[in-house]
Amino acid sequence: MTHLQRALKRALVIGIFLCMLLAVIVLRKAIDYATEPEGDKDCPPVPTGAGPSGPVRIQPAVTASVVWVQRGGTLNDASCLSRTPVYGVVAVRELDDVRTALAFARDNGLKISVAGVRHSMGGQAFARDAIVLDMTRLNRMSLxxxxxxxxxxxxxTWHDVQRFLHPRFAVKAMQSADVFTVGGSISVNAHGMDHRAGSVGRTVRSLRVMLADGTVHTVSRTDNPRLFNLVVGGYGLFGVILDAEIDVTENAVYRPERRVLRYRDFPGVFAGEIAxxxxxxxxxxxxxxxPHSYLDEMILYLYRRDSARVIPPLAEARPVKLRRLIFNLAKQGSLPMRLKWLAEKYVEPRLEACPVSRSQAQGDGEACLVSRNHRMHDSMRHLKNSLEGETDVLQEYFVPRDRFVEFVDRARSVLRARGANLLNASVRVVHPEDNTLTYARGEMFALALYLNQSTNAAGHAHMRALTGELIDAAAGVGGTFFLPYQLSYTPEQLRRAYPQIREFFAAKKEYDPGGLLSSTFYAKYAPLVGD
Ligand SMILES: Cc1cc2nc3c(=O)[nH]c(=O)nc-3n(C[C@H](O)[C@H](O)[C@H](O)COP(=O)(O)OP(=O)(O)OC[C@H]3O[C@@H](n4cnc5c(N)ncnc54)[C@H](O)[C@@H]3O)c2cc1C
Structure with a gap:
């Protein structure tokens, strides 16, 4: 073998070794990006300046009747950035569990917070050193x-409700995912993909709420409307919602359509062809x-009612691992982000589950149809990950429809200038809502932004600055922002978006003079903007 041949052979061996090494690294990364996390993600909390909690007085006689699932320790939420020390967590199974916990808190000078599945992202479902009511076991229903x-x-959760209603009926208004509790959804007045229905609060005929003094009230738009409008979108500060009577709708079969358009054309298309x-x-x-079509190109997802009636059992949304892999890969740079968008445009339509094929339904040719429940039965499991040093946070802005284009232009400038790692930007429709702390006083479009951030101090500072500028951009076009997310807005920004906030906090004192029901949101902003 000549010297050259030996050198080539060595180069080949090294090349193969490097390729294999690269393949292993890529494979390991791909596995990390796609793997289902074990349990909830926990990150270092955003520093608040508050010191460690002090010891809290306990009266053992009363403790015995409270069903604790956690004593002491901390709680976190879906942002993973809100780790907060709590007095304990109470499992609520019956109405009396709520009453007992309220009495225990009152007798011991403690606060109560109410929690669903803690997908709000700024500690809205708990307060420092509070007793947290875990409502998730209170989940019976009747039709x-x-x-x-x-x-x-x-x-x-909506997931439970859908399984209960399927196949004949479906939820009328809910978020675009089904993981959330009904109580948490009413308390933020959530909204989703039914552009006609409005927000969850509109579909609530009546609800029962236990106030801080332990009394139970049935409220509706006609029966004690003031309390009803405070509880809907009331962030758990006026009472504990026990149950609600909610409108359902027919579980219709839909033919999905996709249109690709420019964002500029969306308001006209919506007004002229969809509404x-x-x-x-x-x-x-x-x-x-x-990058090449940033907040410009838009995919519009439309679901047109079809006459088909064959509705198979509900199945979980899939493929979770592939969706998680694409999502986490997209965070890594502009090329994968480009690929994600191309995949959404061209590949996803072919991968989507097709529960009702037209041939199955009517025998006249093939097309993919979905029932309303199938489309709304998505727990977004792919958004959960265990990647270290980073997390994904949601924000949402509501803007008057005729100023949508202007807002998107402003938001694009802010996001670009700040080098934001924007993972998803979805557009929805909201109508005027008449709950006290309403985010929509007129017909609006909503822009929800899903952003990736580092969990270090620089990441928090960056996100705070970015959020402040986006809030100002929304305010500049007469818009508001959604409150279940990070508490990075100033009291002034809160007052500007929610001029009714003083009235809201004043009413809170009326219904809960001892301030028994609390949350991180309330503890932070009530002293700053209340009277
Ligand atoms: C990935 C993701 C996607 C989202 N998508 C949407 C969307 O499409 N549309 C939308 O509108 N929102 C959306 N949200 C926000 C979501 O709707 C809210 O965070 C909602 O409150 C979550 O419900 P939960 O059960 O987790 O409530 P939690 O976060 O546990 O609680 C939220 C608030 O409700 C109060 N609360 C909970 N249960 C009760 C009760 N029984 N009685 C009184 N108060 C109670 C809590 O005290 C707290 O203030 C999204 C959030 C995430 C993380």
Missing amino acids: DTQARTVTVQSGA TAPQYELMYGHLSTA
């Missing part, structure tokens, strides 16, 4: 087919997060 309502206990077309029953949009 009234005549009235077309479901009466559901507040700890049930006026009753056959479209669900709608949302995704704006591109890829």
Whole structure:
């Protein structure tokens, strides 16, 4: 063998070794990006300046009747950035568990917070050193087919409700994912992909709420409307929602459609072709997060009612690992982000589950149809990960429809200037809501931004600055922002978006003079903007 041949052979061996090494590294990364996390993610909390909790006085006689699932320790939420020391967590199974916990807190000078599945992202579902009511075991429900309502206990998730209603009925208004509790959804007045229905609060016929003094009240738009409008979108500060009677709708079969358009054309398309077309029953949009078409190109998802009636059992949304892999890969730079957008445009339509094929339903040719429940039965499991040093946070802005284009232009400038790692930007429709702390006083479009951030001090500072500028951009076009997310806005920004906040906090003192019900949100902002 000549010297050259030996050198080539060595180079080949080294090349193969390096390729294998690279393949192993890529494979390991891919596994990390796709793996289902074990349990909830926990990150170092955003520093608040508060010191460690002091010891809290306990009266053992009363403690015995409270069912603790956690004593002491900390709680976190879906942002993973809100780790907070709590007095303990109480499992609520019955109405009396709430009453007992309220009495225990009152007798011991403690606070109470109410928690669903803690997907709010700024500690709205707990307060420092508070007793946290875990409502998730309070989840029974019953259906009234005549009235077309479901009466559901507040700890049930939409996932539970859908399984209960399927195949005949479906939820009328909920978020675009099904993981949330009914109580948590009413308390933020959540909204989703039914562009006609409005927010969850509109579909609540009545609800039962236990106030801080332990009394139970049934409230509705006609029966004690003041309290009703404080509890809807009331962030758990006026009472503990026990159950609610909620409108349901028919579980219709839909033919999905996708349109690719420019964001500029969306308001016109919506007003001219969608809002006026009753056959479209669900709608949302995704704006591109890829550099070449950033917040410009838009995929509009439309669900047109079909006459098919064959509805198979509900199945979980899939493929979770592939979706998680694509999502986490996209965080790594502009090329994968570009690929994610291309995948959403061209590949996803082919991968989507097709529960009802038209041939199965009517025998006249093939097309992919979905039932309303199938489309809304998505727990977004792919958004959960165990990647270290980073997390994903959600924000949402509501803007008057005629200023949507202007807002997107402003938001794009802010996001670009700040080098934000924007993972998803979805557009939804909201209507005027008349709950006290309403985020929409007129017909609006909502822009929800899902952003990746580092969990270190620089990451927090960056996100705080970015959020402040986006809030100002929304305010500049007469818009507001959604409150279940990080508490990085100033009291002035809160007052500007929610001029009714003083009235809201004043009413809170009326209904809960001892301030028994609390949260991180309340503890932070009530002293700053209340009277
Ligand atoms: C990935 C993701 C996607 C989201 N998508 C949407 C969306 O499409 N549309 C939308 O509108 N929102 C959306 N949200 C926000 C979400 O709707 C809210 O955070 C909602 O409150 C979550 O419900 P939960 O059960 O986790 O409530 P929690 O976070 O546990 O609680 C939220 C608030 O409700 C109060 N609360 C909970 N249960 C009760 C009760 N029984 N009685 C009184 N108060 C109670 C809590 O005290 C707290 O103030 C999203 C959030 C995430 C993380």
